[in-house]
Amino acid sequence: MAVRERVGVFVCHCGRNIAATVDVKKVVEEISKHPYVVHAEDYKYMCSDPGQKLIYDAIKSKKLTAVVVAACSPTMHEETFRKVCEEAGLNRYKCEIANIREQCSWVHTDIEKATEKAIRIIRGAIEKVVKNRPLHKIELDIVRKCLVIGGGIAGIQAALDIANAGIPVILVEKSPTIGGHMAQLSETFPTLDCSQCILTPKMVEVARHPLIKLYTCSEVIEVSGYVGNFRVKILKRPRYVDEYKCTMCGDCADVCPVLVLNEFDRGLSLRKAIYIPFPQAVPAAYVIDPESCLGFNPIKCGKCKDVCEQEAIDFDMKEEIIEEEVGAIIVATGYGLYPKEKIGEYGYGRYEDVIDSLEFERLLSSTGPTGGEIRRPSDGKIPKRIAFIQCVGSRDENHLPYCSKICCMYTAKHAMLYKHRVPDGEAYVFYIDIRAAGKGYEEFIKRVQEEYGITYIRGRVSKIYEENGKLIVHGVDTLTGVPVKLEVDMVVLAMGMIPTGSIELAKKLKIPIDQYGFLQEVHPKLRPVESVSDGIYICGCAQGPKDISETVTQASAAASKAISLLTRPKLYREPLVAEVNEEICSGCGVCASICPYSAIEIVEGVARVNEILCAGCGTCSAACPSGAMQLRNIEDKTVLRMIKSMLG
């Protein structure tokens, strides 16, 4: 006969968060009548030190065998209260949380009904905690290696931080070089640092770091396993140029007869089919674009191969699938711009001189198609009047409801750099609001407006069209209420930011994304770089729009989380896995056939669970026809009793 359980129930007021809607005194009064409950009390803040002490003391003095804390969601303080119980000598699983805040007091207003609901929730938790068996965590080894996905500034920073802590890193980048969008930028706000000048030393450091293994032209295609022990499959596409043999002499590109639009310059220049994205690319090697290269048909071409003295070119390179084991993963897949085609009224695509902000960065860049001179795409003339339009796609219910955060700042920078290059030019900025929160940001905007004489017009632009070789920008100045019709030579659209690649990757990693496709953090304030899956961290614009300094900060934060995980001596995981009652099991194998982790096999006529592989989903338990397979502490009989007591 099992020991008669002695349950203590602790009801938290959470200030007024719970107590304003749930009558906590009545809850205590009612729940005290429960046959298992030997102690019940309420307190203003159960998570505070005195609150925790109440629990500790009651466990000791009332000889409690189990504890229910009725408070906030278990995602908040389950660990806090389980630790208190452990300190007082109880097993951690003899403590359960009844969520009467997020799922009760915060969503209801009727005190009587909310109180009744809270009592029902607590009754369920009592049934559960009584049925819970004391368990101990499962000990695991850790693979001391980290995978970083994405080689923009976020991925670079995270990889360097981790490698500098002595932990090996695998850095996977989809394109032929690392550097990301930051490599495309001209100068950075608010200090006007040359973007490439501050980025390329970091890129070289990655290339030379003995602990960083870099895979470019590569993508993560499959992820399995769990914290400390992920198995990753990486698809490495052929570069067709041996990166160790290539000396970047450029003879190959000189003879290549194919010209295509250069994506690094956002289509504003041409490149060959064998090319380097930009001179400081890492790895420092040419790459063949198989879409446009003619050399795959040896009769047609092969000129580059003929001239390459290093014999670095190999048309027979094949795709490879590389398998790696890592203990932690950092996702830094970055952003793209909202498709301009979706905003037809601004004439992008129809008018060559309506360009987006990244195209303008290329025009400003000294490595860009015009060598840093501002020349408009249509005829190469220097635009004497230019309009910048902010919030294109952003803060727009029809497109992206959110603010892309960096456009106010880079547009001010664009206008300033325009005036540096074209001192007699006129620049106009259309804006909705100026958001310049950041160190030195507001001052930068002021400088642009006051010292550079840029005209800021508050209002949205309704349409752009061409008339007599000029672009006409139609809008309204909402400060004066006067319609604005502006004749300009060129228009720059500050396009909103969208996540790229995070949606497919999130599915492979089993981590959530928000409604816009940005990766979701566990808690926006307090756990901003952790995903819900242990051991998977997120950073950079894949998590939400942000500028370079914030990206770097977040990348270092993600790296430090990964380091603190990977330097632990051992990992412990929840023992809430499936378990079979061999006396009942008939060995039918239904469980083994549906287990998504292949964690069950039939040995000598009965099911056997591999505790390390089992992730604790419990689908085997739901399928077992005899009830032999049970998920620890969420057993069938427990749930059935919970239902009965919660409805009763």
Next chain:
Amino acid sequence: MAKRFEPKIVAFLCKWCASAGADLAGVSRLEYPPNIIPITVPCSGRIDPQFILQAFKEGADGVLVGGCHTPGDCHYINGNFKCFKRVTLLKKMLRQFGIDERRLRLEWISATEGKKFARVVKEFVEELRKLGPIKVT
């Protein structure tokens, strides 16, 4: 005036998506009717059809099953598919017990869909008010 019928609903919510979505509804202070009693399970694939039958037997007027979006959101690869199959089959059986299959509702609610959670509960309560109290024979 006759008292309005207040249906009792048991909600089986997966920990990763639907229950997290319910938490978000709370954090966002989205009000919905208090008729729902939540039970959090690790995965919608854990929900044994007998749990649902037990809830009806113990007097629930409706049962809500909340899981991660199909196809790829399930934290446990494909537990939501298994749940979908079980619920679909169970709905057919409910008819044979004389229980209107609308009393069993399956919804995919992600951790970021607090609004959807609140809306689903509101809609379900309204629907059950129309269906009236359950009679299990």
